[in-house]
Amino acid sequence: MSYQTLEVTVADHVLTATMRRPARKNTLGDLSLEELHSALDEAECSSAIRALVLQGSDGVFSAGMDLEEASDELDDGGRAGRARFFRLLRRFSESRCLVVCAVDGRADGGGVGLVAACDFVFASERSRFALPEALWGLRPTSVLPFLVRRVGFQLAYTMTLSTLPIDARKAERAGLVDELAEPPYAALQRLLARVARLPPDSIASTKRALAPLSPIGADTEAAVLRELDELFASAQVQRTLAAYSGPDRRLPWER
Amino acid sequence: MSYQTLEVTVADHVLTATMRRPARKNTLGDLSLEELHSALDEAECSSAIRALVLQGSDGVFSAGMDLEEASDELDDGGRAGRARFFRLLRRFSESRCLVVCAVDGRADGGGVGLVAACDFVFASERSRFALPEALWGLRPTSVLPFLVRRVGFQLAYTMTLSTLPIDARKAERAGLVDELAEPPYAALQRLLARVARLPPDSIASTKRALAPLSPIGADTEAAVLRELDELFASAQVQRTLAAYSGPDRRLPWER
Amino acid sequence: MSYQTLEVTVADHVLTATMRRPARKNTLGDLSLEELHSALDEAECSSAIRALVLQGSDGVFSAGMDLEEASDELDDGGRAGRARFFRLLRRFSESRCLVVCAVDGRADGGGVGLVAACDFVFASERSRFALPEALWGLRPTSVLPFLVRRVGFQLAYTMTLSTLPIDARKAERAGLVDELAEPPYAALQRLLARVARLPPDSIASTKRALAPLSPIGADTEAAVLRELDELFASAQVQRTLAAYSGPDRRLPWER
Numbered sequence: 001m002s003y004q005t006l007e008v009t010v011a012d013h014v015l016t017a018t019m020r021r022p023a024r025k026n027t028l029g030d031l032s033l034e035e036l037h038s039a040l041d042e043a044e045c046s047s048a049i050r051a052l053v054l055q056g057s058d059g060v061f062s063a064g065m066d067l068e069e070a071s072d073e074l075d076d077g078g079r080a081g082r083a084r085f086f087r088l089l090r091r092f093s094e095s096r097c098l099v100v101c102a103v104d105g106r107a108d109g110g111g112v113g114l115v116a117a118c119d120f121v122f123a124s125e126r127s128r129f130a131l132p133e134a135l136w137g138l139r140p141t142s143v144l145p146f147l148v149r150r151v152g153f154q155l156a157y158t159m160t161l162s163t164l165p166i167d168a169r170k171a172e173r174a175g176l177v178d179e180l181a182e183p184p185y186a187a188l189q190r191l192l193a194r195v196a197r198l199p200p201d202s203i204a205s206t207k208r209a210l211a212p213l214s215p216i217g218a219d220t221e222a223a224v225l226r227e228l229d230e231l232f233a234s235a236q237v238q239r240t241l242a243a244y245s246g247p248d249r250r251l252p253w254e255r
Numbered sequence: 256m257s258y259q260t261l262e263v264t265v266a267d268h269v270l271t272a273t274m275r276r277p278a279r280k281n282t283l284g285d286l287s288l289e290e291l292h293s294a295l296d297e298a299e300c301s302s303a304i305r306a307l308v309l310q311g312s313d314g315v316f317s318a319g320m321d322l323e324e325a326s327d328e329l330d331d332g333g334r335a336g337r338a339r340f341f342r343l344l345r346r347f348s349e350s351r352c353l354v355v356c357a358v359d360g361r362a363d364g365g366g367v368g369l370v371a372a373c374d375f376v377f378a379s380e381r382s383r384f385a386l387p388e389a390l391w392g393l394r395p396t397s398v399l400p401f402l403v404r405r406v407g408f409q410l411a412y413t414m415t416l417s418t419l420p421i422d423a424r425k426a427e428r429a430g431l432v433d434e435l436a437e438p439p440y441a442a443l444q445r446l447l448a449r450v451a452r453l454p455p456d457s458i459a460s461t462k463r464a465l466a467p468l469s470p471i472g473a474d475t476e477a478a479v480l481r482e483l484d485e486l487f488a489s490a491q492v493q494r495t496l497a498a499y500s501g502p503d504r505r506l507p508w509e510r
Numbered sequence: 511m512s513y514q515t516l517e518v519t520v521a522d523h524v525l526t527a528t529m530r531r532p533a534r535k536n537t538l539g540d541l542s543l544e545e546l547h548s549a550l551d552e553a554e555c556s557s558a559i560r561a562l563v564l565q566g567s568d569g570v571f572s573a574g575m576d577l578e579e580a581s582d583e584l585d586d587g588g589r590a591g592r593a594r595f596f597r598l599l600r601r602f603s604e605s606r607c608l609v610v611c612a613v614d615g616r617a618d619g620g621g622v623g624l625v626a627a628c629d630f631v632f633a634s635e636r637s638r639f640a641l642p643e644a645l646w647g648l649r650p651t652s653v654l655p656f657l658v659r660r661v662g663f664q665l666a667y668t669m670t671l672s673t674l675p676i677d678a679r680k681a682e683r684a685g686l687v688d689e690l691a692e693p694p695y696a697a698l699q700r701l702l703a704r705v706a707r708l709p710p711d712s713i714a715s716t717k718r719a720l721a722p723l724s725p726i727g728a729d730t731e732a733a734v735l736r737e738l739d740e741l742f743a744s745a746q747v748q749r750t751l752a753a754y755s756g757p758d759r760r761l762p763w764e765r
Binding site: 134135137139141144145148152153154155156157158160161162163164173174227236252253 | 353374375404405406407428430433445446449450452453454457458461462464465468469
């Protein structure tokens with residue numbers, strides 16, 4: 001398979017997908033999302049692969065949703081892209097592979113969603129995590145069910161309300177990050193050594209068995225997509241995205 | 256507006272309400288609760304105001320419910336005061352203002368409720384938080400839904416069961432406190448600078464949108480008030496409060 | 511009462527039950543579970559006793575379920591033992607005594623369940639906690655409701671999925687451990703001094719009142735036992751346990 005937004009390598013039972021779209025800060029546009037799904041397909045199809053490791057590049061994990069693209073897609077509503085994103089998060093939480101995020105640098109909005117939905121998170125000290133959606137009149141609707149499941153209600157609420165970043169240490173203390181570490185990740189090797197000892201379908205069956213303790217199912221998906229449809233259809237958001245897609249790339253707080 | 260239990264100042268888009276009733280350790284009696292509601296009304300009515308900051312004085316944030324007053328009000332059951340308190344906590348979690356508690360010193364019982372229900376909490380190192388209700392044969396029924404939402408079940412359970420205080424560091428690690436800091440709060444300025452960039456109704460609409468992820472609604476309110484009615488109607492609590500309201504102010508554990 | 515797997519002492523309103531079955535790493539077989547129930551009966555029957563302290567010995571708190579015994583009991587399904595274990599955890603969370611675990615060393619599987627279900631947990635620095643069930647094709651089904659209630663979904667999920675131990679510091683930060691301490695536990699004395707001041711039925715009534723905030727009831731018990739029945743009836747688990755009960759005690763990852 002060939003990828004345009006990702007660099008994909010396979011070694012030692014691990015498929016590593018590196019997001020490489022520096023000019024767009026690894027934002028998650030239609031193509032990126034499609035390729036992330038493909039990388040997960042590739043990992044899941046090979047029984048030799050036990051883990052998908054997702055990382056960014058050049059000090060950026062992912063700046064989240066591609067708002068440039070979203071502002072270009074106001075006509076068709078952009079619903080397909082949002083559905084593809086939420087579906088990716090659900091797939092992380094159901095995959096037969098261990099899904100690992102290795103963060104070094106910024107993770108914003110949907111980037112925090114990737115982190116929240118995966119199984120295990122490494123982050124370097126310089127990493128930081130933010131939900132800037134409210135600045136755009138939006139909300140991190142897709143991210144919240146996974147984030148609340150991972151860190152509880154309050155931090156998800158504070159991050160959403162304030163739009164301010166939290167640093168790697170705070171993220172680690174809150175459980176958004178499992179381990180503060182730099183590559184190569186020693187803990188990843190321990191983790192993989194353990195996974196190698198598990199019965200073949202263990203990861204997927206464990207995920208299935210634990211999901212009811214904090215369910216994120218088809219009804220959540222429907223509610224999330226409905227709320228996002230409403231938000232993107234609002235006059236305020238349409239104006240904000242139109243101004244941003246204009247020639248002077250006006251940011252919403254430059255009113 | 257003039258206040259008897261509060262000192263209210265407005266500056267830089269912030270209404271600061273300082274509880275000043277040192278002889279009663281800033282307990283929350285009928286008048287205090289009425290004035291806290293009025294201060295919130297005042298903040299919400301002015302579009303220039305973006306945050307309500309609530310603080311105590313003289314090393315006491317608030318010692319919680321006014322049990323002297325409660326023991327004087329056993330005739331009418333004290334239900335109105337309890338409803339007013341729970342309503343205040345709900346208003347914090349729905350307000351169009353950012354609601355901030357700045358704790359320096361003791362916060363007990365209902366004082367912990369104010370902290371748990373607000374949006375952002377600063378606390379000095381010497382602060383400490385306790386739920387002493389069980390010593391009186393009571394329970395922190397109004398506080399618990401907000402406390403569980405903020406810190407999870409277990410710490411709320413342990414604090415209720417043990418009645419022992421937790422210190423500021425433990426409170427910060429558990430998420431009851433967002434930041435250990437002394438005034439002036441640099442993070443508050445960052446927070447306000449962000450809020451200034453948000454669309455006008457952003458705080459309230461974010462609160463509305465996130466509430467279903469950990470709902471505290473009219474049914475919770477009804478159940479809380481019913482449970483408190485039962486507790487205050489019990490012979491044991493009536494005896495305990497009567498002894499405390501007597502001339503020698505007998506504490507329940509001085510049996 | 512005389513015990514074979516426990517050493518039981520009573521002093522200063524505390525019944526201390528020390529698990530002493532070093533050759534079996536304090537695993538929880540039929541006899542151990544019966545005796546733990548008896549120790550709790552004994553504590554609850556004496557109004558002088560306010561707390562049950564449960565501890566291990568020789569650097570082992572408890573290695574969890576007795577898989578040797580389980581593999582010998584495949585005929586009768588071992589359901590009785592599993593029911594007895596879950597019932598013990600529920601009794602901890604309903605008891606009129608304060609239930610305290612004092613961990614020094616390893617706690618695995620069901621041993622983590624004892625810790626998660628009790629009211630207060632001390633642990634020494636060298637303690638560590640693991641859920642190795644997936645290595646056996648099993649799941650920590652009984653432990654999970656209590657563990658999720660104590661530490662939230664994510665850590666319970668990660669421990670189950672990875673089977674890797676967490677150390678005492680991580681456990682303390684996550685809230686699985688309340689205090690890192692060595693005996694004698696100063697905090698236990700403070701806790702007992704407080705409990706002495708509470709009305710007689712305070713512990714049980716507080717537990718009853720708080721349970722609905724994170725319910726683990728008869729329906730949870732039924733679902734847990736049903737899921738375990740299915741797991742133990744699976745051909746894979748039967749083969750794994752048969753191999754382990756064979757003469758060369760083959761471990762499941764030695765395939």
